[in-house]
Amino acid sequence: MVELMVDSAIPLLRSWQERVELAGGTAEINIDEDLRRYSADVISRTCFGSNYARGKEIFQKLRALQNAVATPNLFAEITVLRCIPTKRAREVQSLNREVNALILRAVKEEEDREGEPRRPTQRNLLQAILRSASESLECSDRFVVDNCKNIYFAGHETTAVAASWCLMLLALHPEWQARARAEVVEVCGGGGGRSLDANSLQKIKILTMVIQETLRLYPPGAFVAREALRDVDLAGVRVPAGVNIYVPVSVLHHGAATWGPEPHRFDPDRFARGSSSTTTSRRLPHTYLPFGAGPRTCLGQNFAMAELKVVLSLLLLQFAFDLSPAYCHSPCMRLIVEPEHGVKLLVKKAHGVNY
Template identity: 70%
Template sequence: MEVWLSLWPVGVCGLLLIYFYSVAWLRPESIRNKLRQQGITGPPSSFLYGNSLEMKKLVMAARSRGGRGVEIKHDYTPLVFPYFERWRKRYGPVFSYSMGTVVALHVSHPDLVKEISLCSSLDLGKATYLKKTHEPLFGEGILKSNGVSWSHQRKIIAPEFFSDKVKGMVDLMVDSAIPVLRSWEETVELGGGTAEIKVDEDLRCYSADVISRTCFGSNYIRGKEIFLKLRALQKAVSRPNLFAEITGLRCLPTKRGREVRRLNKEVNSLILKTVKEEEEEEEEGDGREKRTSQHSLLHAILRSANNSVAYTHASDSFIVDNCKNIYFAGHEATAVATTWCLMLLALHPEWQARARAEAAEVCGGRSLDAHALQKMKALTMVIQETLRLYPPGAFVAREALQEMQFGGIHIPKGVNIYVPVSTLHHDATIWGADVLEFKPERFARGIMGACHLPQTYLPFGAGPRTCLGQNFAMIELKVILSLILLRFSFSLSPNYFHSPSLRLIVEPEFGVKLMVNKA
């Protein structure tokens, strides 16, 4: 007995090591072998790290060779994703690679992309890679949930982003833009008629204010407080934690872990406090407050959660998670897209003048409304071309939650499918020889007329999980851009340094500086 007891810890450690080796190597290698048997190869993977170290090394080498600076090249893929450039040339448009222990399938063949986009099976869901690490940010909200849970949430939230409801938010968006416009006017006046303005943070503030007002109604000031804490939470959990993803152990007593738990608790508390105030306003029935509350997304989510049998027992987490999801989906990406639009308009004064003249003609001195925005065809083309050259999302990412088949390829359960959006958007065989030029006129006849493979235009994702807020984002972009164009003219500052960088989304690493004048 004593011998057995003395050997017991050794046996447990041995079992743990066997389990760890199985998870870290045997399981992913088995998946890679199944893909190799179908002719799908890729760069050789190393134990535990997969291809992560090689990817990091290639990025560092690409940046050391240059590619950043005053010269503006819209094809940023060789700088931001040099490993994909190398592997595509070596292995073709479909190949496998590994991120740690996660096996990924890179898919940039248009026919296969189309088939994946058209798939409506719940067995093809959002990637669960890093889900444990990112759980404080997204929880089980619509961005990360899968299966029946995702389908149910979409039915609840989607109607709140229908075009008729979004059109009613134009006045709110205009109100959010006023502080930015006034700040720029004051800066230009102080500069004697011309001023250098770094636009990034102002546009983030505008986008955050829009989401705050639409999500929290009359409580948008508290909404801003929530979002500041969410940004801090985002920074705290943004670095991948390989140990957590392999073992599932996230709640370790580290300084970073304590900070994440503290911020998450504070965010959850603030959101639930706002929910309680919404409910109290509804019960009191004050006319002004009630009307404001009913126009907020929070109220719609609250009403839907309380009316849902499936979520009555968990309505608090449902509300909290989806408020976080709406913020992340609608804040950063829209602000960065606006920044790229202004950069491109600054580079192309002819399109800037055309869009300004159109806005002036459509508005005719009247207040901006949804009807006027609908008439802004030139501005729509500018936005669509910007989203082609600088798509906010670097990938459309999906995971095979069960064994699946696309284009004759058998995809094992657990494989993460990555469709590289910028690769498709910058492909000359799809868009023509002028693919790397800023030419909004290519969208004069819409997306169908812009290229012969419309399924490869993916600024808002693809398939059933296409971004719910794309109408919201397009109107938000039109509002801020048209108001800026009506009041200002601008060119790129000589201090602008062109360096697209991947930080969850592709954004200007050093921001965008413009020389701004009154229009």
């Protein structure tokens, strides 16, 4: 599916090219929404067999739903207080119904196309979900809708935010930006982004380190949650059965005992030998959890890493980035950890490939 990811990136590249040219060589761009559109298009092409325009309304409603349920009051969200019929609760219910209806409409369109001849690249995840639903006697519309919502939300929002943080950090650290660009140019050779495929992505090591360090500093998922199925003793703390435990991922990712005396410093060399390269993290593998852990590890982590490497490689081939003076650093939790005021970068042409 790497080829489809490259196809999704081409409109983004052309749009930024035009903006840079119109601005006289350097454009200030708030990159967030553009990256969301790219990631949404990737999900639509690879998982739902449609383009971004077809799924645009679903993405907009899911974004509104995310903002409606996001709240700094975690205590209210994990207690009975969330059940009070407030104005926000009614808004959430209304948006949820609208999203469900839109997804079921897309499902109906997919079912109507059943039986049409398709190439292997036209097969999508929605078809797999529908096949699974048809094989289960207990399956319902809710099964299909819930799976589609998970894919739409987790598959596009978290990846877009991770790409925004990556570009912010590369703009802040020009030496790493130069190293990552040089590697991408070497891997792609004279073919530019058109030569990107699954094999070439495996050769991109420096950018992979940058992505892994970005996910350490700004993990999209703020918490890993687990329920105790029986009474358990954790280092002298008794946890009764039925109690939910919320583990703040950022605390694990910024622990000096694991990551050294400067855990807040951007240093991709921490991952020079992979995600378990530090001595401590080899002993304690659950100190790095950008994609969760155990049986509930994110099923889309390889897909997300490929998508991030594709879009960042293509952008580095085409553009150079500096942090805008207007950038305001304020990570906030809206279900995922995202930049509250967006990411504004100064974008100019780099020696790369034109599309």
